[in-house]
Amino acid sequence: MTRNLILGGLLSLVFVAAAVLSFAWTPGDVETLDIANRLKPPHAAHWLGTDHFGRDILSMLMVGARTSIAVALVAVGIGMGAGVPLGLAAAANRGGWLDELISRGGDLVFAFPSLVIAILITAIFGPGAINAIIAIGIFNIPVFARLSRGAALSLWAREFILAARVCGKSATRISAEHILPNIANLLIVQGTIQFSLGILAEAGLSYVGLGAQPPVPSWGRMLADAQTMVSLAPHVAIIPGLAIVFMVLGLNLLGDGLRDALDPRLKVVRA
Amino acid sequence: MLRYALKRLVSLAVSLAVASVVIFLVVEVAPGDPASFMLGINAREDTIAALRSELGLDVPKWQRYLAWAGGMLTGDFGTSYTYRTPVSEMVAERMWISLPLALYALILSTLIAFPAGLLAASRRGRTSDMGVMAATQLGVAIPNFWFAMLLVLVFAINLRWFSAGGFPGWDDPVQALKALTLPAIALALPQAAILARVMRSSLIDILGEDFIRTARAKGLSPGQALWRHGVRNALIPVLTILGLQFSFLLAGAIIIEQVFFLPGLGRLIFQAITQRDLIVVESVVMLLVFAVIVVNFAVDLAYAAVDPRLRQKA
Numbered sequence: 352m353t354r355n356l357i358l359g360g361l362l363s364l365v366f367v368a369a370a371v372l373s374f375a376w377t378p379g380d381v382e383t384l385d386i387a388n389r390l391k392p393p394h395a396a397h398w399l400g401t402d403h404f405g406r407d408i409l410s411m412l413m414v415g416a417r418t419s420i421a422v423a424l425v426a427v428g429i430g431m432g433a434g435v436p437l438g439l440a441a442a443a444n445r446g447g448w449l450d451e452l453i454s455r456g457g458d459l460v461f462a463f464p465s466l467v468i469a470i471l472i473t474a475i476f477g478p479g480a481i482n483a484i485i486a487i488g489i490f491n492i493p494v495f496a497r498l499s500r501g502a503a504l505s506l507w508a509r510e511f512i513l514a515a516r517v518c519g520k521s522a523t524r525i526s527a528e529h530i531l532p533n534i535a536n537l538l539i540v541q542g543t544i545q546f547s548l549g550i551l552a553e554a555g556l557s558y559v560g561l562g563a564q565p566p567v568p569s570w571g572r573m574l575a576d577a578q579t580m581v582s583l584a585p586h587v588a589i590i591p592g593l594a595i596v597f598m599v600l601g602l603n604l605l606g607d608g609l610r611d612a613l614d615p616r617l618k619v620v621r622a
Numbered sequence: 623m624l625r626y627a628l629k630r631l632v633s634l635a636v637s638l639a640v641a642s643v644v645i646f647l648v649v650e651v652a653p654g655d656p657a658s659f660m661l662g663i664n665a666r667e668d669t670i671a672a673l674r675s676e677l678g679l680d681v682p683k684w685q686r687y688l689a690w691a692g693g694m695l696t697g698d699f700g701t702s703y704t705y706r707t708p709v710s711e712m713v714a715e716r717m718w719i720s721l722p723l724a725l726y727a728l729i730l731s732t733l734i735a736f737p738a739g740l741l742a743a744s745r746r747g748r749t750s751d752m753g754v755m756a757a758t759q760l761g762v763a764i765p766n767f768w769f770a771m772l773l774v775l776v777f778a779i780n781l782r783w784f785s786a787g788g789f790p791g792w793d794d795p796v797q798a799l800k801a802l803t804l805p806a807i808a809l810a811l812p813q814a815a816i817l818a819r820v821m822r823s824s825l826i827d828i829l830g831e832d833f834i835r836t837a838r839a840k841g842l843s844p845g846q847a848l849w850r851h852g853v854r855n856a857l858i859p860v861l862t863i864l865g866l867q868f869s870f871l872l873a874g875a876i877i878i879e880q881v882f883f884l885p886g887l888g889r890l891i892f893q894a895i896t897q898r899d900l901i902v903v904e905s906v907v908m909l910l911v912f913a914v915i916v917v918n919f920a921v922d923l924a925y926a927a928v929d930p931r932l933r934q935k936a
Binding site: 455458459461462463464466467470471473474475547551554555558559560571574577578581582585588589591592595596597599600603604 | 633636637640641644645648649651759760762763764765766767768771772774775779869870872873874876877880881888891892895900903907910911914915918
């Protein structure tokens with residue numbers, strides 16, 4: 352359905368544009384405190400109101416979008432960068448020890464939810480956005496490894512791969528030149544979904560204090576700060592949450608739309 | 623079936639062993655010595671050395687690993703560096719909040735998802751299907767801890783039906799369950815959305831099968847065919863997701879506990895991190911991973927019991 356694609360694309364674009372714009376301009380300053388104007392509900396000077404330090408919530412959301420997008424994007428990059436070659440190698444070695452090792456390794460990583468990985472990393476290095484990236488990235492690796500292994504396995508049985516083998520091409524070259532381009536659509540769709548899951552995971556990690564640290568604004572951190580003020584000024588809790596919902600909703604719709612547009616037969620795993 | 627179960631059991635043991643080595647190694651490379659952290663910067667060398675030896679930190683790493691892993695097998699998780707009490711006691715106490723919470727959420731999510739998935743699949747393409755699908759689309763996009771805050775705002779602060787947080791203990795089970803209700807709803811709803819989608823698509827696949835047409839040809843109404851032949855067959859993928867969800871619920875419980883100030887495993891682990899109580903971190907993480915691996919093992923077995931083809935494949 353193109354409706355999903357357009358709506359999801361537009362929603363995602365709004366957040367990406369806001370994040371990019373925040374490098375050049377924000378309606379207010381996110382570092383200046385204005386205690387006299389704290390917890391003000393949305394009004395003309397501050398469209399989305401102010402937080403407990405009197406900072407403009409819209410500006411905080413714009414700068415926070417940078418953190419969310421950067422963390423989720425790099426985590427998808429790590430997942431794809433490591434997971435796809437592993438999955439392709441496993442498929443090229445189907446039935447062999449390497450395949451077994453990669454598959455079992457993936458099962459093992461799946462036993463560690465990203466929150467648990469983040470807890471372990473934080474126990475060692477202390478909290479920070481980088482740790483959130485690593486934790487979500489590690490969790491993404493087996494997702495992409497499994498997906499690309501499964502898709503590559505069915506391709507290895509096809510005639511055009513057989514032809515490439517008859518030509519004397521090595522497994523690595525076949526994987527890179529013939530398999531990868533054929534599973535690219537699948538990877539893009541799954542990438543969109545992991546990106547949206549990454550936004551949610553980043554928010555959760557920053558909420559419990561394992562992600563981006565103050566003064567770097569992040570959506571999860573804004574919600575953690577808002578928690579004790581929810582009865583005084585509900586908008587400080589409602590607005591950042593809505594931002595997360597719309598961003599994730601946009602990415603999910605985009606993923607669905609892309610899947611339908613690229614190949615209606617594709618089945619995407621929503622882990 | 624026995625051979626399959628044994629094979630899976632061996633792989634379960636190997637996974638647990640490898641996971642324990644990974645967790646131990648990761649925590650061991652952590653900078654900062656717990657003994658010097660506990661005694662502060664002005665502590666004398668010999669006092670630190672004495673505490674190190676008391677905590678068992680002066681023996682080689684492999685011996686410590688064996689002592690820790692062996693202890694976990696017998697239920698002895700070591701002694702907390704900070705509180706000097708057995709970690710197993712601390713964990714057991716907290717577990718009585720986190721585990722019931724995750725189970726409560728699992729039951730709620732199943733109770734919401736099954737009827738929703740069934741309704742959507744049986745009325746595919748109609749308004750009720752589209753309504754369910756739109757609701758699930760929104761459900762998967764909502765962060766559970768934010769949803770928890772909204773629940774607090776509406777049901778605790780405005781309506782005053784529930785308390786905004788805390789846990790009264792299990793002495794009064796009704797009050798205890800009441801305290802876990804909002805957290806369980808917050809945890810359950812996003813998972814229910816995923817489960818309902820899986821249930822719907824699984825049922826739709828099944829409804830296109832020949833045996834459903836045969837059942838209809840025999841004179842069964844669409845509802846009867848769906849109920850008698852469709853649901854049971856559609857349950858297999860749903861079971862898998864349900865197993866996977868348990869680990870997400872347990873991990874999610876750690877975050878939700880923060881919203882409701884519940885003294886569960888989440889609170890324990892975050893305190894332990896700030897106090898560098900590494901043995902507690904190690905043990906709780908191992909316990910969480912153990913739960914995930916064992917639940918997946920149980921799901922695999924249940925799966926093989928339901929579908930004989932899977933036993934042969936393995």
